[in-house]
Amino acid sequence: MNEQLIARAANYDAAGMNDFLVFDNVSKHFGGTRAVDGVTLGIGRGEVFSLLGPSGCGKTTLLRMAAGFEVPDAGRILLEGQDITSVPPNLRPVNTVFQNYALFPHLSVRDNVAFGPRVAGKSKSEFANDVDAMLHLVKLGEQADKKPAQLSGGQKQRVAIARALINKPQVLLLDEPLAALDLKLRQHMLAELHTIHREVGTTFIYVTHDQTEAISISDRIAVMNAGRVEQCGAPREIYESPRTGFVASFIGDTNYISGTVTNGLPGQLCAVNCGVLGELTARSLEPLAVGTKVRVSVRPEQWWIALEPEPPNAIRGRAEDCTYLGSESRLRVRAGDQVFVVSTGHQTSLPASNAEVWIGFRAEHAVVLPVTNGA
Ligand SMILES: Nc1ncnc2c1ncn2[C@@H]1O[C@H](COP(=O)(O)OP(=O)(O)OP(=O)(O)O)[C@@H](O)[C@H]1O
Ligand SMILES: [Mg+2]
DSSP states (O other): OOHHHHHHHHHHHOOOTTSSEEEEEEEEEETTEEEEEEEEEEEOTTOEEEEEOOTTSSHHHHHHHHHTSSOOSEEEEEETTEEOTTOOGGGSSEEEEOTTOOOOTTSOHHHHHTHHHHHTTOOHHHHHHHHHHHHHHTTOGGGTTSOGGGSOHHHHHHHHHHHHHTTOOSEEEEESTTTTSOHHHHHHHHHHHHHHHHHHOOEEEEEESOHHHHHHHOSEEEEEETTEEEEEEOHHHHHHSOSSHHHHHHSSOOEEEEEEEEEOOTTSEEEEEOGGGOEEEEEESSOOOTTOEEEEEEOGGGEEEESSOOSSSEEEEEEEEEEEOSSOEEEEEEETTEEEEEEOTTOOSOOOTTOEEEEEEOTTTSEEEEOOTTO
16 A cells, blocks of 8 residues: 555545544554554534445444444544543444344334333333334334334334434444345435434434445545545545545446556646557546556546547447446447446447447546555
8 A cells, every 4th residue: 555645645534623523543453453544534513424445444443433332542533522532332422223233122113212211211201202203203103013023124224223313312323234135125225314314414424335325325435445544525526536546446347547647737637658548638636747657547437439539538449248237238348458348328229249449538537546556
């Protein structure tokens, strides 16, 4: 990993200390494993903030530190400016929804939801209205007397959400809450979570390794890799302007074209010599010196495809096979010694296999990424 690049990304993302919840240079080791390594992030009040990254990158560990189940080795966690780093979990205004729901099997839906207020010593008459409101919020009013074993996966997950929200936490932590559900139900529950968030306005920190989930639910996303935050920003920014190769390939599919910078003025389009594929231009997110080794990242849907060249950024190739994926088709095009994946949308007249085609992209659609040691 290029330390300089990561440090720059970290500075760029550095938390404003006025944010609602702040991770200030937080680290956690387990033996020789750096589970979380110097993470600085600021999360706004009422935000849906996702931690996105591959298995083992430290998402759960960071969440557990926010909940108080783990204490950082270094750094601080602030909530509304108050240092809560060593405040025990039960004294933090923070609740967690786990992937496996962790419901009490012997209690009814209603009693599961009432668990928090009951433990807090409230009487039934005090919390009965809150329980009804929560059951209504998660649309489980009719299932109130059932036991968890009589519920579907999605219904169990809603009980878990209601049980957490009834405590009126300032922050709701959700650790892969939909991972156990099938695709259709996951999409449905995501939409419901959106609605619930709109109604309660609580700050959500949402952990997932699923980029589609993160993109669709989040105000902002932090992409994590090996214990560190590589980039933090709005979904569109992360997708369209990835700052590292890791982010570009983790969040969506991309094609890389290697080359050397021939003109890289700051804030301008960057010209890259790509050998047999010619000189290509794309956006550079930072000034790049002439001679810098880079990769141009072009997403499948950013290519145009034609029978004639449309300069600039036109590449001559040969159509290989095409895969029909329902919502789009993907054509593989061989050019030079590379094969590029081109999304053709709903286009029906696709080039025959082995036909000569031209593919290319608009300079402002693709980004130039410096090649880092780890790339
Ligand atoms: N209690 C623990 N003891 C030892 N190592 C741990 C412990 N908890 C986590 N780790 C290690 O720390 C790293 C980060 O783990 P973490 O659970 O935070 O990852 P994650 O991003 O949540 O992964 P996943 O997507 O698989 O849930 C991993 O290498 C993991 O093996
Ligand atoms: Mg995890």
